[in-house]
Amino acid sequence: MTALRIQHLHKDHGRGPVIADLNLTVESGEFVCLLGPSGCGKTTLLQLIAGLDRHYSGDIEIHQRDPKVLRIGYAFQEPRLLPWRTIRDNLRLALPPGMDPNKINRFIDTVGLKEVADQFPQTLSVGMNRRVSLVRAFAIDPDLLLMDEPLVSLDAPTARRLRTWLVTLWEERPHTVLFVTHDLREAIEIADRILFLSASPLEVLADIPVAIKREHRNPEAIESFTAHLKSRYPSLNGLL
Amino acid sequence: MTRTPELWRPKFHQPLIAIGSILFLALLWQLIAAHEASPLLPTPMKVLEVLWQESVSGRLPHHLGMTLARLIVSFLISMILGTAMGIALGRTPRLDQFFSTWLVIALNIPALVTIILCYVWFGLGEFAAILAVVINKLPQVIVTVREGARHLRQDLLEMAEVYRFGTFNTLRHVLWPQLFPYIMTAGRTGLALIWKIILVVELLGRSNGMGYQLHLFFQTFDVASILAYSLAFIFIVQLMEWTILVPLDLKAQRWRR
Numbered sequence: 001m002t003a004l005r006i007q008h009l010h011k012d013h014g015r016g017p018v019i020a021d022l023n024l025t026v027e028s029g030e031f032v033c034l035l036g037p038s039g040c041g042k043t044t045l046l047q048l049i050a051g052l053d054r055h056y057s058g059d060i061e062i063h064q065r066d067p068k069v070l071r072i073g074y075a076f077q078e079p080r081l082l083p084w085r086t087i088r089d090n091l092r093l094a095l096p097p098g099m100d101p102n103k104i105n106r107f108i109d110t111v112g113l114k115e116v117a118d119q120f121p122q123t124l125s126v127g128m129n130r131r132v133s134l135v136r137a138f139a140i141d142p143d144l145l146l147m148d149e150p151l152v153s154l155d156a157p158t159a160r161r162l163r164t165w166l167v168t169l170w171e172e173r174p175h176t177v178l179f180v181t182h183d184l185r186e187a188i189e190i191a192d193r194i195l196f197l198s199a200s201p202l203e204v205l206a207d208i209p210v211a212i213k214r215e216h217r218n219p220e221a222i223e224s225f226t227a228h229l230k231s232r233y234p235s236l237n238g239l240l
Numbered sequence: 241m242t243r244t245p246e247l248w249r250p251k252f253h254q255p256l257i258a259i260g261s262i263l264f265l266a267l268l269w270q271l272i273a274a275h276e277a278s279p280l281l282p283t284p285m286k287v288l289e290v291l292w293q294e295s296v297s298g299r300l301p302h303h304l305g306m307t308l309a310r311l312i313v314s315f316l317i318s319m320i321l322g323t324a325m326g327i328a329l330g331r332t333p334r335l336d337q338f339f340s341t342w343l344v345i346a347l348n349i350p351a352l353v354t355i356i357l358c359y360v361w362f363g364l365g366e367f368a369a370i371l372a373v374v375i376n377k378l379p380q381v382i383v384t385v386r387e388g389a390r391h392l393r394q395d396l397l398e399m400a401e402v403y404r405f406g407t408f409n410t411l412r413h414v415l416w417p418q419l420f421p422y423i424m425t426a427g428r429t430g431l432a433l434i435w436k437i438i439l440v441v442e443l444l445g446r447s448n449g450m451g452y453q454l455h456l457f458f459q460t461f462d463v464a465s466i467l468a469y470s471l472a473f474i475f476i477v478q479l480m481e482w483t484i485l486v487p488l489d490l491k492a493q494r495w496r497r
Binding site: 047050051052069072074076078080082083084085089093094096097120122136140 | 398399402404405406
């Protein structure tokens with residue numbers, strides 16, 4: 001089943017097109033990475049999909065299980081938690097109406113946030129805030145999960161730890177994910193499929209499945225896959 | 241060597257310092273008054289005596305009550321109206337551009353002028369009195385809240401939109417906590433401003449309240465009563481600060497590190 005279908009998407013901020021005739025589809029339960037240079041319009045694309053910006057032409061179709069409400073989980077680059085609400089309240093407030101609030105308490109326990117649930121975001125580390133932001137995106141049981149470089153500007157060990165944790169979280173709750181990054185190794189490690197994007201106007205240059213089993217994605221395998229990409233797709237050199 | 245932790249030292253000493261400084265002020269007053277021995281500068285004991293008599297006779301509670309009632313009504317009206325208008329102006333640049341000149345004019349009209357005009361146009365009644373206070377206070381609330389509304393965090397508003405907080409939750413959990421410090425500032429300065437204006441309003445056109453009484457005492461040069469009424473008033477205003485404003489502030493700030 002198709003979770004997201006984008007057809008002939010066109011977006012213009014007034015200084016020439018940012019996105020020109022973009023077409024892409026994401027299957028239900030798929031983890032897709034969008035890889036492109038900084039400033040190529042990836043964040044703009046996610047905002048259009050999330051409905052935060054409705055000034056575009058073309059079609060964005062998202063399959064929603066509940067006909068009344070579309071649920072989109074969005075992990076922003078910055079965690080965007082309400083600093084004046086506790087972690088638990090931050091998560092609870094994001095739940096769609098009708099969802100059992102007790103669900104959040106069980107969820108908090110299973111993802112390792114139990115110790116910090118009643119603290120305020122500012123008392124926690126940057127990494128922990130990112131974690132909460134990701135948990136919030138998963139907690140609403142979304143039709144589509146958008147992640148905009150949620151691990152950027154973390155120190156390398158924290159980012160690695162969070163990436164592993166994120167993949168586990170996703171494997172337990174296999175939602176459809178659109179994950180924006182500019183880090184090829186990160187993309188190879190977590191994605192089912194990588195879409196290589198060009199700078200403005202944003203276009204899909206290549207659509208490449210990561211044909212390595214998840215449990216075999218160690219640094220060597222990632223390295224050899226990168227080398228394979230370089231020889232197979234010389235036109236992508238700028239991105240590799 | 242151990243040192244007293246920085247954090248609790250001021251907390252422990254602050255009330256002691258405050259009480260000490262008040263006692264010192266009273267002592268200074270007593271010494272000067274004893275030296276002058278004039279009815280124009282009564283001793284603290286004399287003032288307390290008048291305060292007691294006026295309280296027992298019921299005059300002070302009556303007039304203080306009238307003034308407080310006017311204060312509360314005009315305070316609430318100007319806070320509610322001012323907050324709504326401040327948010328509207330802060331979020332709608334066009335509206336703001338149009339009305340900002342009005343605001344500048346309103347901020348610069350002398351309080352006395354609005355009071356006189358209200359009495360002239362609407363008669364020497366309660367309505368005109370409250371209106372005069374509200375008109376004096378309103379522009380300040382609008383300007384302060386507008387500043388807060390201009391600086392709302394767009395990133396959190398987007399987050400609330402994506403997660404479909406709805407109007408009520410967005411107002412309560414996203415907007416209100418950001419506006420609260422500005423509303424508190426408006427409230428604090430407002431209270432100080434209102435109770436000064438309200439006395440003039442009463443002096444010019446009411447037959448009860450603190451302003452009216454002070455006017456009477458002025459005509460008989462009754463300084464002891466003037467000071468007694470002032471003391472009672474200062475005490476009430478401070479009481480409001482300690483029992484309402486400070487706890488509100490602490491509750492709203494507890495998320496800060």
